[in-house]
Amino acid sequence: MTTPVLLRVDDLSVGYRDADGAEVRLVDGVGFTVHEGRVLCLVGESGSGKSLTMAAVLGLLPEGLEVLSGTVRFRGQDLLTLPERELRALRGNELAMVFQDPMTALNPVKRVGAQIARAVRAHHPRTPRAQVLARVEELLTEVGVPDPAERARSYPHQWSGGMRQRAVIAMAMANRPALLIADEPTTALDVTIQAQIMDVLADARATSGAAMVLITHDLGLVAQVADEICIMYAGRIVERGTVWTVFDEARHPYTAGLLGSLLSAERAGSRAYAIPGSPPAPTRRPPGCAFATRCELPARSELCGTTRPELRPAADVTHESACHHADRTLEFARAVTA
Amino acid sequence: MARFLVTRTLQALATIFVVVTVAFLLGRLSGSPAALLLTENATREQIDELNTRLGFDQPLPVQYVEYLRGILGGDFGDSYRQAGVSSMDLVLERLPASLSLGAIGLALGLVLAFAATITTHLARSRTLRTTFLGLGSARQAIPDFFFGLLLVLVFSVTLGWLPSLGNRDPLAIVMPALTIATAQFVVYTRLLDNSLSEQGRLDYARTAVARGENRFRVVVGELLPNASLPVLTIAAINLGSFLGGLVIVENVFAWPGMGQLMLSAVYSRDFPVVQSGLIVVAALFILSNLLVDAASALIDPRVRRA
Incomplete structure (x- = not known):
């Protein structure tokens, strides 16, 4: 474990204050470390706080929830105290996210290609149009979308779930992120498609060298991809270690x-x-x-x-x-x- | 597409047919026009002569068939009050004034509503939302004719800035348009506000934030197209009552539009003018709904396919 630390989360608590002002902690004092190029799995059942933890890392908490304590250091920079503008420059650039449900993760009224193009444009606004288009095609090819030039011009409802998830991954990989956060990327998909999507993620990581935090409740998946693993229960980490020590003992x-x-x-x-x-x-x-x-x-x-x-x-x-x-x-x- | 056009045309014709029939029957239900068209001490002969000339001596079904036959031939009947003048010509002559006031009023209302709502959402400000909705509701609680009179009192009588009547002065449109716009404002503000909040909670909004879009891009570029769809639909449904409101506003400001013409036609039992006016209003309503459908299809690819 000599690879440098990419993300270090310490004592992170997420929740809300109830009517009496008392804190309700949905995530309670969570801490872990992600090393460059490695895969950390957050495992736990629904409601254990694994998705909220990573939403807090990216500053994507739903309205009404707040970070109650902790630090999130990405390359030494605390993301929780970073001004919105600087955080925005990291999101979709160095820190990218793939979501659970590809059926709803894309804007229904915009062409898929245009949405991926936005990921490029958001961080490189002056890229010439032709170059953006070429990049979108390249990204779609990388994630295994056949006939990318044609498909980029169609709308999300014309894509299958598995294909949409490929598009979401293409969007996440658009700026070669250092850290990819994948929130149950295969849960909403057919079993036959799940393996394909994990392969796409593995390929994408292989080309970019990105580290990954994989949120899942599928231990089979964990066994395949994880380096380290955090087991979460009721908002806390209950066990943490390298995947095989945890699995074996x-x-x-x-x-x-x-x-x-x-x-x-x-x-x-x-x-x-x-x-x-x-x-x-x-x-x-x-x-x-x-x-x-x-x-x-x-x-x-x-x-x-x-x-x-x-x-x-x-x-x-x-x-x-x-x-x-x-x-x-x-x-x-x-x-x-x- | 061809099938769509045929269906819509048939629907439109059916709607207009119903409007024509109802207008015809309602007019006849309100009594003989002879009593109003002639003086109180008109002789029996004069009354009979008038009834014969206007066809009121015929049974109702015959009058109806005659009327329909005339419409098919492009003859909507002459005005009772202005002999020899086609009622449809009278209506069409007033149409541009109504259209310009209605369109400007509605557009202004929509622009104000969109501006207010987008500002609220960009600033994520509850205070702004409460302020806009509060002012809008307060305005809506005042009847249009009263609000119009208040405007006249302030801007024409007291300040003397704006003309209170007619449409000769280019500035004359300001107050009637404002009356219409402010009445529509709260409806669209509330709708769009709800719609934007709802869209903001959807996954694709989070995707947009996660790829590094700024707040303006997220709200205007991603959420707004989706959020404006239900607003458009309601706008289309709301158009009927909007046209009704236009009649009131035109009368308050003596705006020489269709509304004013129709109201006076109703008072004077000038049935052909009322009927022609209703046909034009129905046609406008149908046309606007078609436009809204086209706009929805333009925004949403899923509508386009269906």
Whole structure:
């Protein structure tokens, strides 16, 4: 891990203030590091705060939500305190994003080519028209859109979901970003298209050398592409490490549960593990571990219900867990994944 | 496309037919014009003579068929009041004045509404929104004729800046146009404001921000085309009541348009003029709706295909 740090997020909290002025934290004290050219996966179920975390990084939080604490350093610059104008110069340029639903991510009344062209023009306003057109075609070719010159002139509703996602990726890659944030880029697509889109993303990264933060709940996907992985639960990171240490030696019962819920060929015949219950609402998180009520770790104790576990090194410094009993999860993990 | 044109033409003709029929029946329901056209002490002979001349001695269905046959031949009937003058000519003569006032008033209202809403959204200012909507609602709460009289009182009577009547002075259009524009303002401001807010929450808006567009580009370049579609549709539906409002405004400012002509024609039971006026208004309504449809198709490729 000698590659330089590209993005460093520390103690990031996102949320809102309720009627009484009390903070409701949807993302609570999240921190991680993305190294240049590498892939970090944020994994968690819906509502765990993974998308909000990255929206906060890019300054794309929906109305009503705000950053409550933390720093987001991109090449040493704090994005959270950056003036809007300077942040805008980074967005779509060095920091690009691919969204979950390609069916709605494009403007329905503008030609696809024109929308990709805007990505070029937004950062290089004086590029000659012919050059922009050529660049759009080149980008569409790179993401595997057949007949790009022709297709660039058509409208989003004339494109299939998979093709639209290629267009969105082309738009994101327009200015050769250093960091690509992909928010569940394959979730809305057919299974057969998912693999193609991941290939397109991999190719795009290979040509540009971009690092990527992949937001997903698909552990199969994580296994294929991730270098590092952060498991999020109820707005917090509960386990963090390189992908194989986490997969091989889950140090948090939630991670173990997620891995146990995976179906795979080797485990044909055995039943998948199901984590009981559902995550607590952000307004009603328990004082202790947010996972405590769903935890089936034999070693769980009273401590889990009273004291919130902080993220700390479990096996070694690169593998951290927010479980009071991180040293006693391996048995459980083995049991649920067997 | 050909099928579209044929359908729309048939629809338009059917609409005009209904308008003609209703106008004809309503006119006949309001009594014989002889009582109004002649003096109180007209003789039986005079009345009979008039009724025969105007065809009122015929049964209603016969009068109706005669009227329709005339229209097909381009004869909309002569005015009762101005003998020998075609009612349609009277209406068409007034049309340009109405069109210019209506178009300028509506355009001004739309421009003001778009300007106010876009400013609100660029500034993301709740204060601006509340101010515009508050002023607009307050204006709309005042009836057009009263607001018009207030304008006359201030700008003609007190300040003496603007002429209060007619359309001879180029400045004369200012007050009637303002009356119309300010009445339309709040309708379109609220619509466009809602529409822009809604569009702003959609994914493509976030995509635009994420690729580095500035606020102006996002609001005007990305959201506005989508947001103006429902506004256009409502504008088309609203056009009927808008034309109704025009009649009032023309009368307040003695603007020599169709509205004024029609109102006096109604008072004097000059049925042919009322009927011709209604046909022209219906035609205008249909034409404007066609224009709105064309504009929607121009903006939205999905409409174009359907």
